[in-house]
Amino acid sequence: xxxxxxxxxxxxxxxxxxxxxxxxxxxxxxxxxxLRLGYVHRGIERLAEERSxxxxxxxxxxxxxxxxxxxTTTYCQGVEALLELEVPPRAQxxxxxxCELERIHSHLLWLGVLAENVGFTTIFMYSxxxxxxxLDIMEDLSGGRIAHAVNIIGGVRIDPDAEQLxxxxxxxxxxxxxxxxxxxxxxxxxxxxxxxQHVGRTTKELVRRHCVVGPVARAVGIDEDIRRDAPYAxxxxxxxxxxxxxxGDVWATxxxxxxxxxxxxxxxxxxxxxxxxxxVATRAGRRVPAGEVVSRAEAPRGEVIYYIRxxxxxxxxxxxxxxxxxxxxSLLGEQLRDIKxxxxxxxxxxxxxCIACADR
Amino acid sequence: xxxxxxxxxxxxxxxxxxxxxxxxxxDETVIEVPVICLKRVVACLGxxxxxxxxxxxxxxxTGTELELLYHFWxxxxxxxxxxxxxxxxxxxxxxxxxxxxxxxERELAEMLGVRLEGHPRSGLTEAEGFEHFLLPEDWxxxxxxxxxxxxxxxxxx
Amino acid sequence: MLNRLVQWAxxxxxxxxxxNSGGCNGCDIEILDLxxxxxxxxxxxxxxxxxxxxxxxxxxxxxxxxxxxxxLRRIYEQMPAPKWVVAVGTCATSGxxxxxxxxxxxxxxxxxPVDLYIPGCPPRPEVIIEGLARLLATIDVPEDKxxxxxxxxxxxxxxxxxxxxxxxxxxxx
Ligand code: SF4
Numbered sequence: 001x002x003x004x005x006x007x008x009x010x011x012x013x014x015x016x017x018x019x020x021x022x023x024x025x026x027x028x029x030x031x032x033x034x035l036r037l038g039y040v041h042r043g044i045e046r047l048a049e050e051r052s053x054x055x056x057x058x059x060x061x062x063x064x065x066x067x068x069x070x071x072t073t074t075y076c077q078g079v080e081a082l083l084e085l086e087v088p089p090r091a092q093x094x095x096x097x098x099c100e101l102e103r104i105h106s107h108l109l110w111l112g113v114l115a116e117n118v119g120f121t122t123i124f125m126y127s128x129x130x131x132x133x134x135l136d137i138m139e140d141l142s143g144g145r146i147a148h149a150v151n152i153i154g155g156v157r158i159d160p161d162a163e164q165l166x167x168x169x170x171x172x173x174x175x176x177x178x179x180x181x182x183x184x185x186x187x188x189x190x191x192x193x194x195x196x197q198h199v200g201r202t203t204k205e206l207v208r209r210h211c212v213v214g215p216v217a218r219a220v221g222i223d224e225d226i227r228r229d230a231p232y233a234x235x236x237x238x239x240x241x242x243x244x245x246x247x248g249d250v251w252a253t254x255x256x257x258x259x260x261x262x263x264x265x266x267x268x269x270x271x272x273x274x275x276x277x278x279x280v281a282t283r284a285g286r287r288v289p290a291g292e293v294v295s296r297a298e299a300p301r302g303e304v305i306y307y308i309r310x311x312x313x314x315x316x317x318x319x320x321x322x323x324x325x326x327x328x329x330s331l332l333g334e335q336l337r338d339i340k341x342x343x344x345x346x347x348x349x350x351x352x353x354c355i356a357c358a359d360r
Numbered sequence: 361x362x363x364x365x366x367x368x369x370x371x372x373x374x375x376x377x378x379x380x381x382x383x384x385x386x387d388e389t390v391i392e393v394p395v396i397c398l399k400r401v402v403a404c405l406g407x408x409x410x411x412x413x414x415x416x417x418x419x420x421x422t423g424t425e426l427e428l429l430y431h432f433w434x435x436x437x438x439x440x441x442x443x444x445x446x447x448x449x450x451x452x453x454x455x456x457x458x459x460x461x462x463x464x465e466r467e468l469a470e471m472l473g474v475r476l477e478g479h480p481r482s483g484l485t486e487a488e489g490f491e492h493f494l495l496p497e498d499w500x501x502x503x504x505x506x507x508x509x510x511x512x513x514x515x516x517x
Numbered sequence: 518m519l520n521r522l523v524q525w526a527x528x529x530x531x532x533x534x535x536x537n538s539g540g541c542n543g544c545d546i547e548i549l550d551l552x553x554x555x556x557x558x559x560x561x562x563x564x565x566x567x568x569x570x571x572x573x574x575x576x577x578x579x580x581x582x583x584x585x586x587x588x589l590r591r592i593y594e595q596m597p598a599p600k601w602v603v604a605v606g607t608c609a610t611s612g613x614x615x616x617x618x619x620x621x622x623x624x625x626x627x628x629x630p631v632d633l634y635i636p637g638c639p640p641r642p643e644v645i646i647e648g649l650a651r652l653l654a655t656i657d658v659p660e661d662k663x664x665x666x667x668x669x670x671x672x673x674x675x676x677x678x679x680x681x682x683x684x685x686x687x688x689x690x
Contacts, residue, residue: 010588017545018537018585039585040539041494043618045471046505050617059614065543065639081385109546112553128553146543146639211413211460229435230387294388294437296415305431307418322416322431322464330463356542359494496584496620505619 003031008344010039017355025341033336035329040359048319053079053288056316057151063321064357065146066109069102070299071321072151077232078295078308079153082288089276091155092234097271098138098150099233099297100264104175105134106300107257107264110352111182114254117345118195123185130178137171140164155281165272172272176265183258186251196250200335200347203248210331214302214324215260216351218244219252226298233297238270250350257352286314299324301352323357363389366409366438373397373404388437390429395442399452402430402440406457411438414454417464419472421508426472430454444474453479466493473504530562531653534572534596538589538625539615540579543639544606548576556642563649569595574652576645577631580608580615581622593629601652604631605645607638614638 004025010018018039024032044063048056060075061068073095080087108131115123135145142148142158150156160168186192204220217224225242227235243259245252290312296305302324311317328351335347363381370379374397382390393401405411411434418429426449430440444451453476454461466481468474470493481491492499537545551558552565566572569592581589593602604625607613612623625631635648 010585017542018539018588036492038492038494038496039582039588040537040579041496041582041584041620042539042580042615043505043620044615047615047618062541062543062608062614062638065541065546068541068543077386125554128550129555132550132553132555145641146547208413209459211415211458230437232386291384293385294431294439295386296433296437303415303433305415307416307429307431309420317422318418318420320416320418320420326416326463327460330460354542356540496582498583 002026006341017353019353019355021336023336023341023344028340028342030336030339030341030344033333035333037329037355037359040356042360044360045319045321048316050315052314053153053286053316056319057153058149060321061147061149063360064323064354066106066354067102067299067301067304067357068147069098069150070297070304073099073233074295074297074304074306075308075319076151076153077297078293078306079288080284081293081295082291082308082310083153083284085154085282085284087155088279088282089234090159090278091280093271093275094156094158094160094280095151096234096238097268098141098148098156100267100271101134101138101141103264103300104179104261104268105131105138107261108134108179108182110257110300110349111186111254113352114196114250114346114349115192117349118192120189120192120195123182123192126178127182130175130182133171133175133178137168140167152281152284154284155279157281159280165275169269169272172265172268176262179258179261179265183262186254186258192254193251196254196346196350197247199250199343200339200350201247201249202331202335206331206334207248210327210334212302212324212327212331214299214328215253215256216328216331217302218242219256220248221246226296226303230296232295234271237274238267240267250346253350253352287312288314288316301325301328301354301357321360323354323360325351325354325358328353329358366405367391369404369408370401373400384439388431388439390439390441392441392443395444395451398430398440398442399454399457402454402457405432405438410434412458414458414461414464417461417468419468419474419506421472421506423508426474428468428474449473450475450477452477455479463493466491469493470495471504471506473507530564531573531649532564532566532571533574533576533649534566534569534592535576536578536589536592538577538579538585538609539582539621540606540608544578544609547639547642548578548605548645550642551645556646558646558649561646569593570597572596573600574649575600575602576605577602577625578605578609579625580612581625581628582620583622584620586622586628589625589628601632601656602629603633603635603648603652605635605648606640607636610634610636 006023009020020036022034023030057072060071063071108127112124112127139145142150207217207220221244223244228242240263243256245256288310290310292309294307305322307320309318367379377394384390411432413433415431415433420427426444428442432438453465465476465479469476535548604610609625615621616623633652
């Protein structure tokens, strides 16, 4: 059979971000794919070496617009470790609260994109409508819908009062109903299931070989979550389940993400109930003592790692960012082999790519 | 993770070097590894302790030499530190053992100018099979932006 | 007569194309948000298009990385005249937080002419709608605005377009 090469991207209706693919197809079957990154490469790692420790918080918030808070969390907790700062418990709790709200926001956004890509526009609209509720809560807390600027080195910038906490509780309750509906749809709606079950299937072995993390790994039954395995912020004081599935297909990743959303809602409630009184930040110096640190945190898409080295000046000497999308892209090369052309969009959305994160 | 057991096993695997562990925040164990031992060490970690989840590779220019940090994860962080001199920046590729290392190694070659022996697509010149990974198509090879002595702005013609 | 009809349609129902030239996604999800129930710009006649050949307005985000420069230029060339370009977000207007990086041109207007800037990092959806409304308000008289192609392009741009056609351009602009 003759082979055709199909270029996809960087501007393509399928992708909301620029990424470019060369798919080689034999008839209806995709046999190979070549990936080209770099359309969103902003040289952040190098830029960070030219900015001060404080300025970097704002730069790193813009590594990715979807999981902005987790980047600053990972960075700040790394710098705090270098400074040997004690972050007040209330600040840790608020950080965690934002992390979980962000997870809800990211997963709902993802569900919408998946639904759109399988042609189920109703769910796209529903989940993005429900996402607005989380954005409202985050805006109420921090003043920003997407960029929150909550973290500072040494703690957080915001200090919600009792009234705000109450209104968040009300918002969360409303959201819980919506998430239950969405879970019901994902579990039982036949058309969604037909389009996603057995599509983009991976195995435990492949996932391990490509060192993939996050919901994609949990969807093949790898029980790993940094929040539980190496608790940061306030996670050691909260209880939650790590959600796993065994299917390894797009449907399984959808189930993992929607059930994680529910889990996050319960985490938010726990945080609101246990929120300690007290300060929200400790003062941090301008210079950071020489040393190095590896900081890990669980973003909505998996583990984020920062390696930070200080030479004792007011700027980092090296700052390395690894985001979960990079290993996922490595796996994607395998997933895009021997599948139908029509399944490509579904497989792509199944891994929840964030190209801005991968390119940095 | 049992650090002492790992050190013992590594000392057995590469008898001409004594391995030592160091702790850095946040709960990360760092073991310094000579360039020639890297492959053996990784094989030993994989077979003896099933540590084969490579989180990422950090490459950095410390101002006096190049340093590669292989961050592994297995219910705890383990980092292998490999030091390379400027004039002989080459190291064995791990992609054949850990396919997940592919992207990180290409990034090293492109961003730091490290030669990865045995990696199919990460030569340093076009003749060696250099492929752009993150940098733009018109970026001439041989000017890695993360080397401190080479201000990246120079690449702009 | 036909002309007036076209003009009316253009103003009442502009088709927009979205391209991310290297931003952080923040602006992009806010633009996508415009389509969803809370903001729903379709009720205002604004339709999001997938192909540059059908679009009137290019909503462009990001500080323009060197890799996406040529792509942005090509998309702009593929759009039929008259066409308008809106730079959404601080980094699209000036480079924003990423200013000074080695891989950055620092704003959409370094590559193609921009008609409207919407700063904000990211701007709220309301602001984007407001911006579009203001842009549309300037569209009404057909003779007023010559098609973009006929207008005198800046000399620098001419040069780079020419270089583009002669295959890979190596000018850093
Ligand atoms: S303006 Fe800000 S939010 Fe928008 S793409 Fe640029 S950095 Fe991201």
